Amino acid sequence: MLKFKNKNHNKIIDKTSFTPVYYQLVKILEKEILNGMMPGDALPTEHEISVHFGISRMTVRRAIAQLVQAGMVYAEKGRGTFVAKPQLDNLIFELDGFYAETQQKDMNPNSKLLEVRIVKADENIFKKSSIPIGTRCLYFRVVRKVGSEPLIYETKHIVYSKKKPLLEAELLNSTWSNLVANNGNPPVRSQKTLQVKLLNDHEAKALQVSPITPAFSVEQVFYDIDNNPLGWGISLYRGDRYKITSHAGWAGENYSKGVDFENEQ
């Protein structure tokens, strides 16, 4: 019997199952680690595991690789594989939902185009985005609402091409990267900066809040494959309405992560 440090292991792998063997093993090892193993404890060797379950060592390695990827274990050449200490001090926030959350949920999301026009990039735009001075850009401002409540204020510049004129509906509904891709030269990378800012009078008015309301500022620059800037935008998210949650470590069943914008306090 294979010993997982504290107790005999009696799980079995069903080779006829539709779920892959390596994945069954991942789940077995996860459970074994969660129930009674401590950081630093050694897992059985790959050879032991493969013999015990009657599977190939390559399959065992695939399962372990997945646990390494998840940060649950680490392997050391010539020594063994060990339970890792959960990494809890690094903070990773995913802001996918910043946009998506407002869109779903039959909350009547809607947007208002405040201004559109063609501008030539000036010193300021160049400094922020490295778009060369004089470049013709499509400039527009949008307020995004849920119901009658404004939540996001966006200011964007897109390097202009006559190829395809953009319709108002596109400006409001396309994703940022799709808009930037408009001229056929697709963006392949983007640089983002997250800051906190106090809204100025103008922004506060557009968002219908008092001018001293704090806000998340997300600034993005998109580049094509040759590192030419294609677009630059700043989105302001009302700080009184948005918070970002994140989770780290060995997730239990109740894993969650996302953005709320309907919060107390």
Add this chain to the structure above:
Amino acid sequence: MLKFKNKNHNKIIDKTSFTPVYYQLVKILEKEILNGMMPGDALPTEHEISVHFGISRMTVRRAIAQLVQAGMVYAEKGRGTFVAKPQLDNLIFELDGFYAETQQKDMNPNSKLLEVRIVKADENIFKKSSIPIGTRCLYFRVVRKVGSEPLIYETKHIVYSKKKPLLEAELLNSTWSNLVANNGNPPVRSQKTLQVKLLNDHEAKALQVSPITPAFSVEQVFYDIDNNPLGWGISLYRGDRYKITSHAGWAGENYSKGVDFENEQ
């Protein structure tokens, strides 16, 4: 000769090299994709690649798996493997540096303990952290500075155990998760919330800024393996000094990501 859509491929794999074959192939494929392939284009089949380079299909699969992991390509059963469209609209910010950056850089980082005492968890603490009302907690407040400039204001509660008394130096210098681990019941997961807040008078005074300064608020709760809360803390980062940068898409050489706290604007 293997055709990578646009041109003949003349790279070669050195099987005697110290760098693994699969990794050489990853780099070759990356270069091939960056130079002239577009999202949606098909890669050569795994079989074609293995024959062309004279390597096993399993090794080819390992290289491709790495590209899938990186989000550069995607595979479809029965169809083939294709170049992916870079995901640029989801925002992922890593705040590892929030702490680390201030520590390095011979910038004379230093911390000041404002208060320590034992408290019993009240209604408010319970609501924020789910630490049961009445639980004895170590409560302390710290200001972290670089040189003479205060940057971070922290308020923390740790579920108290008599096991190991904590020294002042530990409170100031240990990582948050190490402090929480003090009582021998290690934290295995944490929940975090990022918000923007206006500093109140008390916080602003501690950070030596005007009270209407906005700040990042990072709130963390640590749990043990049985989902018992072990600690709860709020860190306030001066919004005028911190910004968080992030990068997405097909990284060129000049990949960068992190936290700056010495910024213009």
Add this chain to the structure above:
DNA sequence: CAGTGGTCTAGACCACTAT
């Protein structure tokens, strides 16, 4: 020295896609 994880091979069978 024996044991470990890291790499790699040359097959095999499968489910799926397209024709």
Add this chain to the structure above:
DNA sequence: TAGTGGTCTAGACCACTGA
């Protein structure tokens, strides 16, 4: 039906660790 990616095997050799 032919071709694709997904899984799995039973070996092999290597570099590294520890006694």
